[in-house]
Amino acid sequence: MPRKDQEANRAYWREYRRTHREQCAEHSKRWAQKHPESVRARQARYRARHPDEVKARKRAQYHAVEKPKQRVRALKRKFGITPEMYDALLAAQGGVCAICRRPEMGLHTRSPNPQFHGPQRLCVDHDHETQVIRGLLCRGCNAGVALLRDDPETLANAIAYLRAQEAHGPE
Numbered sequence: 223m224p225r226k227d228q229e230a231n232r233a234y235w236r237e238y239r240r241t242h243r244e245q246c247a248e249h250s251k252r253w254a255q256k257h258p259e260s261v262r263a264r265q266a267r268y269r270a271r272h273p274d275e276v277k278a279r280k281r282a283q284y285h286a287v288e289k290p291k292q293r294v295r296a297l298k299r300k301f302g303i304t305p306e307m308y309d310a311l312l313a314a315q316g317g318v319c320a321i322c323r324r325p326e327m328g329l330h331t332r333s334p335n336p337q338f339h340g341p342q343r344l345c346v347d348h349d350h351e352t353q354v355i356r357g358l359l360c361r362g363c364n365a366g367v368a369l370l371r372d373d374p375e376t377l378a379n380a381i382a383y384l385r386a387q388e389a390h391g392p393e
Contacts, residue, residue: 326360
């Protein structure tokens with residue numbers, strides 16, 4: 223039914239697509255299968271005209287789907303554990319660092335989008351020679367243990383040093 227008024231024509235087809243959703247979807251699917259070059263060209267034009275929207279959608283997809291998969295793979299590859307084993311270890315520690323007994327307070331802030339910021343997980347601490355997992359540590363304690371080269375004697379010397387300084391007080 224031809225319409226002279228363009229806005230009325232748009233309204234008519236919008237209503238038609240709303241009321242015949244399944245038929246329109248099936249028709250679109252058949253058309254896309256017959257015209258893949260046109261579909262690719264249309265998608266390319268859309269991506270060129272809406273780069274920010276495409277980027278935001280890809281980022282959301284990554285954080286919703288790929289990031290959790292990445293964590294699963296990393297835990298398995300680096301430490302030989304599953305996320306469930308990590309969660310069990312975290313629960314056994316009461317959800318806090320094994321050294322300072324504080325929950326991880328740092329935030330992921332690399333993403334410019336605040337919806338992807340959140341608390342960081344505790345680090346898996348392990349013996350680098352035997353690969354045995356010792357526990358979960360906050361970023362600061364994990365860095366401290368690493369800087370002291372995982373050596374209990376060096377740590378004892380650091381404790382003695384701090385206690386000696388504490389006994390002398392500020393000068």
